[in-house]
Amino acid sequence: MPEMKPLNCEEAFARLDDFIDRELSPVEQQLVQEHLNVCAHCLAEYKFEAAIVDGIKEKMRKMQVPQELSARLGRALDSA
Amino acid sequence: MDQTLRERFDRELEPVVDLAYRYALRLTRDSESAMDLVQDAVVLAYRHFENFTPGTNFKAWLLRILTNKFLKDRQRAARAVQVAFDEVEEAYIARKMLENGIEEDDQNPASVLMNKLGVEEIAAAIDTLPDEFRTACSLYFLEESPYQEIAEVLEVPIGTVRSRLHRGRRLLQKALWELAVAKGITINGAVNA
Incomplete structure (x- = not known):
């Protein structure tokens, strides 16, 4: 495989959301990881953005589901 | 519909019903409207369940029905106003x-x-x-x-x-x-x- 050109900060930053979401190709994922290994500024940015995403995910999944929903759906399906 | 179909439907629905409600809640921004939307989507899915291919992604199928129902109702109510927003910078x-x-x-x-x-x-x-x-x-x-x-x-x-x-x-x-x-x-x- 040909050696890939390392990413600069701008190129790595542009891929940060996709990197956090693991939506990059394996090669690009590797390139971003290699940049984060050597760039403290981008690493701090990555940790910052990932913490926000993780925080939102955690809170979103804690939202209460009303207890009556299940029974209500059962009744609706019974008469469907 | 026959009992077997209902049982199969219930088995598919059970693991995704909480997700469907939480998603509907964010779409409608209101708990009662979210329950109405989930109920409408679930009944619609049940009526068309014979068209669902077993082993494929029930969650995506149900959420697609739910999203379409929400967007259709919004259009009907003529409330689908495009909200203007400014671009926000990165980070x-x-x-x-x-x-x-x-x-x-x-x-x-x-x-x-x-x-x-x-x-x-x-x-x-x-x-x-x-x-x-x-x-x-x-x-x-x-x-x-x-x-x-x-x-x-x-x-x-x-x-x-x-x-x-x-x-x-x-x-x-x-x-x-x-x-x-x-x-x-x-x-x-x-x-x-």
Whole structure:
């Protein structure tokens, strides 16, 4: 495989959301990881953005589901 | 419908019903309307369940029905007004923290901020997003869904999902920051403004 050109900060930053979401190709994922290994500024940015995403995910999944929903759906399906 | 079909439907529905409600809640922004939407989508799915191919993605199928029902009702009610919004710069919260002199302490300031914001505040921030960003972001944050699955639910190309998520995340950061300012939240000793 040909050696890939390392990413600069701008190129790595542009891929940060996709990197956090693991939506990059394996090669690009590797390139971003290699940049984060050597760039403290981008690493701090990555940790910052990932913490926000993780925080939102955690809170979103804690939202209460009303207890009556299940029974209500059962009744609706019974008469469907 | 026969009993076997109902049992099969119930088995498919059970693991995804909470997700369907949480997603509907973010779309409708109201618990009663969310339950109505889930009920309508579930009954619709049941009526067409014979068309569902066993072994394929029931979750994506149900959420697609739910999304379409929501968007159709919105159009019918003539409330699908396009909300104007300004483009928000990348890494909005990080920039604002820098402007406010909030520095890296022994804790990541983003984690500190997220810990200080409650479930209701996160929901309120998501509720500020226009429909096209709210649908994509809600699916993204509620589940570890790959972009491809979100694209299937929303029936849009994967590039559109990527674009909506990136822009939606920026808008969301701005909304979260404004909520934090309104609440007077302090981070690592500094006050936001």
